[in-house]
Amino acid sequence: MKVLKFNNGDQLDAIGLGTWKSQPVKVEDAVLSALKSGYKHIDCAAVYGNEAEIGKAFQKAINQKVISRENLWVTSKLWNTAHKAEDVIPALKQTLDDLQLDYLDLYLIHWPVAFRPDLHGFPESDDDFLSLQEVPVIETWQAMQEAKKQGLVKHLGVSNFSVTKLKDLMGKTDNPPEMNQVELHPFLHQENLLEFCHSNNIHLTAYSPLGSGDRSTEMKAEDEPSLLENAVVKAIAKQHDVTPAQILIAFHLHRHTAVIPKSTNPKRIQENINSAKVNLTDEDMQQIKSLDKHYRYVNGKFFETTDGKYSNIFDE
Ligand SMILES: NC(=O)C1=CN([C@@H]2O[C@H](COP(=O)(O)OP(=O)(O)OC[C@H]3O[C@@H](n4cnc5c(N)ncnc54)[C@H](OP(=O)(O)O)[C@@H]3O)[C@@H](O)[C@H]2O)C=CC1
Ligand SMILES: O=C1CO[C@H](CO)[C@@H](O)[C@@H]1O
Numbered sequence: 001m002k003v004l005k006f007n008n009g010d011q012l013d014a015i016g017l018g019t020w021k022s023q024p025v026k027v028e029d030a031v032l033s034a035l036k037s038g039y040k041h042i043d044c045a046a047v048y049g050n051e052a053e054i055g056k057a058f059q060k061a062i063n064q065k066v067i068s069r070e071n072l073w074v075t076s077k078l079w080n081t082a083h084k085a086e087d088v089i090p091a092l093k094q095t096l097d098d099l100q101l102d103y104l105d106l107y108l109i110h111w112p113v114a115f116r117p118d119l120h121g122f123p124e125s126d127d128d129f130l131s132l133q134e135v136p137v138i139e140t141w142q143a144m145q146e147a148k149k150q151g152l153v154k155h156l157g158v159s160n161f162s163v164t165k166l167k168d169l170m171g172k173t174d175n176p177p178e179m180n181q182v183e184l185h186p187f188l189h190q191e192n193l194l195e196f197c198h199s200n201n202i203h204l205t206a207y208s209p210l211g212s213g214d215r216s217t218e219m220k221a222e223d224e225p226s227l228l229e230n231a232v233v234k235a236i237a238k239q240h241d242v243t244p245a246q247i248l249i250a251f252h253l254h255r256h257t258a259v260i261p262k263s264t265n266p267k268r269i270q271e272n273i274n275s276a277k278v279n280l281t282d283e284d285m286q287q288i289k290s291l292d293k294h295y296r297y298v299n300g301k302f303f304e305t306t307d308g309k310y311s312n313i314f315d316e
Contacts (some may be wrong), residue, residue, distance in 0.1 A: 001038075001276050002253050004203045006112070006155060006178060008107070012073050012111050014253055015273050016041030018207065018262030021214050024053045028263040031057035035066050037270045043181075043260040044099065045077035045110060046091065051098035059100050074101060075181075075205075077110035077159060078144070081119050083135045088143035092282040106154040108181055109140055111160045113303050113310050137165070138172045145175055155179065157203075160300070161197045162315035170200070171223055181205040184259075185227055186251060186288045187295040194255065206258040212297045214262075219302075225295060232291055236284050242275070249275035251288055 003011040017034040018040065019027055027050045030043055031042060035057070044051055058074070061067050078097065082091035090108060091156050111184035114130040115123055123129055144156050157179030158169070170176045180197055184190055211227035227233060229242045237244045245261070252259035261272045280288075300313040 001273075002256075004256075004258055006203075007201070008154075011153065012105075012203070013039070014258045015039070015249060015276055016043050016073070016075070016205075016258060016260040017269065018043050018260040019050060019054060020045065020048050020262060022048070022050055022262060022264045024050045026264040028057045028060075028284055030266075030269065032060055032066070033266040034273075035061045035072075036054050037266075037273055039269070039273055040067065040071055041073040041075070041258070041260075042163045043075045045079070045094075045206075046082075046095050046098075047077070047079045047110065051076065051095055055098050055100035065068050068217035069101070073105045073233060074099060075106040075108065075179075077108045077181075078140070080111055080113050080115040081117050083109075083114040083130070083137075083140045084117060085139050085143040087117055088140060089147050089150070089152070093261055096152065103151060104153040104180060106155045106157060106179060107144060107147065108157045108159045108179065109137065109144070109161075111163050111313075112137055112158070112302075113313065114140075122302060123305075126309065129303075129305055129309050131309050137169055141169060141173060141175075145173075156265075159183065159207075160313070161253065162169050163193055164315040165197065166200075166202065173177040176200065179203045179205060181260075182209055183208050183296055183298050184252065184255075184257065185209050185248060186230070186233065186291040187225060187227065189289065189292040189295050194257070198256070205260040206252045206257050208297045209252060209259045209261050210245055212262075215297070219298075223260070224297070225293075230291065232287050236280070236287065239284075240278055240280075246275040246278050247274060247280070247284075249281050250280050251285075253278075254280050254285055 002014040114135040157177040159181040233244045237247045303310045
């Protein structure tokens with residue numbers, strides 16, 4: 001398995017398991033099945049509403065000696081309601097309680113967007129958002145540093161940050177993020193972001209690598225393109241005698257990022273980690289490069305306000 005190396009010597013398996021939309025009744029078995037299939041890297045978030053069930057899987061796996069805590073890598077994310085300094089550590093402690101862990105391996109700011117702390121669910125009006133002037137990202141970041149000092153988390157990072165937002169944060173701290181988790185796949189290469197992160201010692205994790213087909217219909221565009229059904233991807237898969245999903249996952253290994261396909265199906269969970277064995281050629285990568293059309297499945301539209309507080313969230 002390819003790994004991403006951190007400054008302190010820690011290593012992250014490049015293929016991890018995503019858990020957004022994994023139903024609480026299914027996710028415990030899914031995570032346990034993944035750990036038994038050799039996954040060591042699990043991607044979670046408070047907002048996915050299933051961390052307590054994932055925690056049960058971790059307990060079972062550790063008790064059954066499927067994996068030790070030291071070999072397991074758990075990422076979670078701070079939700080947008082907890083960006084104020086005083087809310088960060090309580091939110092992290094809730095996640096740790098739910099996951100039944102003493103520490104996280106990686107904690108990310110989920111979005112560069114802040115909601116009112118008392119908000120339940122998603123914003124319904126402009127008033128449900130706080131502006132970045134009211135809660136600057138650096139305030140949240142400093143509180144995360146404190147959590148690290150207290151031993152609650154080993155590594156810190158961000159998610160959905162553009163180059164502009166990374167530069168802004170890096171200009172205000174001596175402790176830059178070690179990870180940026182963003183959408184990446186053959187329809188969205190984000191070469192500039194990849195180059196910026198890699199030349200600044202920031203790892204990337206690719207989310208929605210298979211096109212996030214199980215999102216609710218309200219989140220989908222009518223003419224949404226399919227990665228799994230793409231003719232070029234299918235032809236490359238045929239040449240390698242593997243599935244299209246395995247090509248889509250192997251693409252990220254070739255670009256030295258992590259990738260976190262979501263599945264609750266044991267067969268597909270196994271299939272996805274087996275992508276580690278796929279070696280794409282330069283010619284395959286060239287063909288995949290031609291598919292880039294800057295298409296986002298998670299387009300951030302749900303953060304648009306009428307007052308423009310969070311317009312152009314990706315700065316492009
Ligand atoms: N930081 C952020 O803002 C975001 C982070 N994420 C993270 O990234 C993870 C992955 O992204 P996500 O959006 O969930 O979508 P993915 O691109 O991983 O797609 C998930 C879908 O693909 C199906 N699938 C899984 N494996 C295969 C396979 N081998 N062949 C065919 N279909 C397959 C799944 O079905 P089934 O389960 O039935 O197998 C599900 O319908 C998330 O779960 C989450 O952890 C995602 C979005 C935003
Ligand atoms: O990780 C994610 C998936 O779920 C959320 C939407 O419900 C997104 O905000 C986020 O990017």
